[in-house]
Amino acid sequence: MAIEGQLRTVSVVLLVTLLLTGLFFGVGYVILRRQYTIVLTQKQTLMTAIGGQLRKEGLYMSLKDRIAITGRVIDGQRSWLGVLDLIDRVTASGKRTSFSVTENDPVSLTMTSGTLEDTFRVVERILAEVSNKTIANPILESVQYQKDGTVNLSVTFAPIF
């Protein structure tokens, strides 16, 4: 009889638990369903409103896209004026005859100095620029001492941007 009583209690507890759980989740489901429908309607309304702004959205996306492209192009531009300033600093009193600057290659500079001392000063200035980390890998390509006392100097170096 005691076992029967316990079994009855357990079954009643189970029934009550089932009822309460079902009620809790049933009510919860109905509330959530209603919220879901409301939010879905809001979403639909917003999507319709955004669809009406299609032209503006297209222009705006194009603007963003073009800004990104333009930004990358500008970032890729190098300050060649800085390289010219560097060449001016290196040559100083010397007379430049030619130089060639390429994006990925070193600067090739040919210049004429009045005296041998001036040529040495050019080399000193190049070394000073190396110390300042504005020039890398300077190479003396040729030095020609002319009959009139002038010196033709040819150097290459990599400007550091």
Added chain:
Amino acid sequence: MLRIYQGFVMSGAILLFGTAAVFFAVIPGIRATKDLYDSLNVVKKETQALSGKLALLEGISEEDIRDRLIILLSAVTPEKSVPTIFNTVEGLANLSGVSIADMSVMSPGSLATGAASRQSATEKKVGASSLPFSLNISGTYDQMRAFVGQVNKVRRIFNISSFDLSIAPSGVVQVRLALAAFYQPLPTKVGSVQSPVSPLTQKEEAVLAKVIQYPDVSQATTESLTPLLFGENRDPFAR
């Protein structure tokens, strides 16, 4: 005998029914409620994003976007636009005082977008096609410096890839420059309605401000933007 077990039968039946109800009704019910809750959260987030997108779109004037876009389209044109290159170089020469000896656009190809042509690694990095051209100019050293200094700061954006300079005994400087102009067709489609739209970042605003500051030394006019829409096709630039 039956009377003895009658209580057990009733309780057992209730227990069996209860167990079956747990597996066939309660657990699926909980699962359905949880799924609905998750879906609700997703839709809420989407709605929030859409609300933000709509607020952003409503907060900016179409005219303002159009004006800014026209400026940017004169910097990186939608087509090769060779005349604007010539006009800009001519304008630059006038500003700096150098004389243009010759100018040639390398393999201009199709006069339109050239969209089918294969892009180089640099072009892919930039996200636009480049149109290389070379230029021979002459003048004084200061004029040449002014030209080189200005060439990166005009509305039609150029990039110098190399230059060779030689100074004659008379002091006349001759420079051969290799440059590139950039072009990229406008996107023909916008994303779906739900695709996010973010406001302009500080960096983007800075790029825009920089380009607006650059003088437009070209005399060419930019084609007016009149995007048209056809039915369901989300192509704001379809013609």
